[in-house]
Amino acid sequence: MSQKQDHVTVYVLSDSVGETAELVVKAAISQFDEAKTTIRRIPYVEDTGTVDEVIAEAKDNKGMIAFTVVLPEIRNYIITRAREEALPIYDILSPLLTIMEDRLQEPPKNESGLIHTLDEDYFRKVEAIEFAVKYDDGRDPRGIMRADVVLVGVSRTSKTPLSQYLAHKRLKVANVPLVPEVEPPEELFSISSDRVIGLKISPEKLNGIRTERLKALGLKAEANYATMQRIEEELVYSEQTMKRLGCRVIDVSAKAVEETANIIFQLVQSEQEEKS
Structure with missing residues (x-):
């Protein structure tokens, strides 16, 4: 069981604008004392260097990470690095993608930002x-x-x-x-x-x-x-x-x-x- 904290920063990572992930995190936070939480949204995460910076800051602040990243290489890197630093993480999209892939019997497109195509x-x-x-x-x-x-x-x-x-x-x-x-x-x-x-x-x-x-x-x-x-x-x-x-x-x-x-x-x- 993790140690009780007076304040928690949730780092929200996305390879798009990050609105979906932030809304999910806000919905969860609303069930607690919102004054005890801070959300930091980091959009357009497309390289491992950005991930390393966020991981380091989250570790210093004893924070946690939630993310919606569809690019497999970045998603896997976030999971690996967070585990190495013993940081709590929540992968918002993967469980649903896995279920849909199984039902539809076809792989996801793995393209970021489709929901906000700039047309x-x-x-x-x-x-x-x-x-x-x-x-x-x-x-x-x-x-x-x-x-x-x-x-x-x-x-x-x-x-x-x-x-x-x-x-x-x-x-x-x-x-x-x-x-x-x-x-x-x-x-x-x-x-x-x-x-x-x-x-x-x-x-x-x-x-x-x-x-x-x-x-x-x-x-x-x-x-x-x-x-x-x-x-x-x-x-x-x-x-x-x-x-x-x-x-x-x-x-x-x-x-x-x-x-x-x-x-x-x-x-x-x-x-x-x-x-x-």
Whole structure:
């Protein structure tokens, strides 16, 4: 039985980006006191020199190693070196690969990074995510002209999470908050209304969301931001602006972000099919 430690560093090795291995390790760590653990991810391990460096550091820190490595020579070297230094190791992929090989009666490809092949689709996704971050919350109205979809609505109508969710579906999304005291950017009125989606919400639902938000920030729930008078003022202004824009409107009061995102995605897909 190993000696009890106050803190353990888990070295996560992969010959790809290492996301799979890290997620598995995080799932295991969640069952313990997470403050007692540290994860160090080492991606793109393709040579024995990198393995030796990690082994040496893990030995000094009395750490452990988890890995997803499909290249046989590197995988075997990790196992051999870890055993030589009496380091605990966990091979995440090999047991499953062995079972599948037996069932399918064919050898694995042993090619690293297949799950994250850097094809055109992958780059489009990354570009869309970066776009959503750059043009979030009306930061730069120039994004409106370049966006596939522009979301408009009052504060706390899920514009930001919707932008990110749709970005993972390869759509470039900008979002603009509607505030009575601030005139919407003129770019909003110069693009096709088909590219603009308005988000509306019931006053009661918005009041609950904003009240909880204030509590989370340690502020008083009766702040003007969450009062029904202010909310109704904002919603009236928002409705008027959406009518000026002539955009489609989705009521998000009783919808999860995923549900709203799927509705928007289907609308965009339908339009693209009609145009093609």
